[in-house]
Amino acid sequence: MRLSTTTGALVAAAACSLLLAPAAHATNASDPYEVPFHHAKDLPITATSWTGDTEKACADVPADQDGWHFVLPKKAYSFVKLTVEFKEGGEQVVETFGPPTDKHAYVGSAAGDTLLSATAEVKGLDKKGRKAAKFNLSHVCPATEEPEPSGSPDPSGSPDPSPSVSESTDPSPSVSESTDPSESPATEPTPSASASMPEETASSAAPAPSESSATGDLAETGSSAPVGALAGVAAALVAGGAFLVMRRRKGAQQH
Template identity: 50%
Template sequence: MPISPKRWAVAAVPAAASLLLAAGAAPAFADGSYTIPIHQDLPLTATSKGVENKKTCADIPSTQDGWHFVLTGNSTTFVKLKVTFEPGGEKVVTVFGPPSDKHAYVASEPGAKLTAASAEVTGGSVKWFNLSHTCPASATASPSPSVSSGAPSPSGSPSSSASASSSPSSSASPSASASSSASPSGTPSDTPSGSPAPSGSASAPASGGTTGGGLANTGSDAPVGLIAGMAAALVGAGAFLVVRRRRAGAEG
């Protein structure tokens, strides 16, 4: 009995839907990858109870926590690994090993918590992947040098002593005041303004004698008049003796 067009339409709809579903699933089955969770309960730290610790995790430095993840089964390998740390956020790993793509290594800050982990894998049929062990940080990272907030003073900046004004080298001596100095005899001797009085300046004699054209003081206490009188008497006596001798010669 021939099939009516209505029945053909009813039968064609499920067939078309099946083809569409198969077409959408084709890429997933073509590369054979699927997503699996981590086997351990989270969150965890590198030193959590029940987590195995080792000294090194591939090339992860000792200043960070190292995490080693591994897949079970001989034919299963990692395609992509996503892990989330607190602090640190999400990290995506696409390079695996050593020794093979069944092993994955991730670094975190010391003491960070692993809060989420999932992996895209290919091959085999596994339900999860495992945290093999951790490598807690064993060294402290040296802090970077802090930058000073103040601008450094230039090496050629003048010192505080240079800022002070130096006293002039040609300052006037106190003795060079514009005043007249008195001589020991009481007679004032005027000195030029601004010039010091010479230490060897001449002064009037203390005896009170005149400084005119008289005889110089010889240091004797005898008066000058007495000496002159004695000299005149001696001259007169000599002249008298000479005259007397001449007269005596004339008479004889």
């Protein structure tokens, strides 16, 4: 009797668990849970370095951006929140999904930017009551157009600094004007130097007749007249001496 009672209790417990299991699955199906990124091992990647599938367009992602299409493996699953991080663009949180259903998620990034990480919160259970094990990067859509230059107003502002450069050259004439007074006093001491030089050149220029016109004023101050007189006397003495010598020779020859 005891064995039959124990067996009956076990059977009843098993039956209750089977009956309650679908209800438990139904209540948990709407609860979000985190799912790992299947291609995390391939990170970091860019749209051009991705070795998987590529498409020309990713939903409404602009053509001048790189498009990233993430997907869940089964229709029973749907995204609740997708968080991605790019090297240049930083973190993005996506909470609007599709088309066609919420198992598809699209993200746009600047052309050439690098995907660093991706995490997702999803909901839903498959027919066997199992959660999603992962989410995938279905394909990428590399940018097909160059982005419009953000610095388009710069050319209009670029001529502005050019007048400032032309105005900066204005001080150059002021420099030339400032040199005018500096040159005038610099040339003033030159006459004094030239005046001091004749004292040295007077002695060297005195014996040269050709230079007497240039240095005559200084030579006539007391040096040219005595020199001429002495030269005349010396010439007379030489002539007289020569005359006496000749006369003595003639007298000696007569005797």
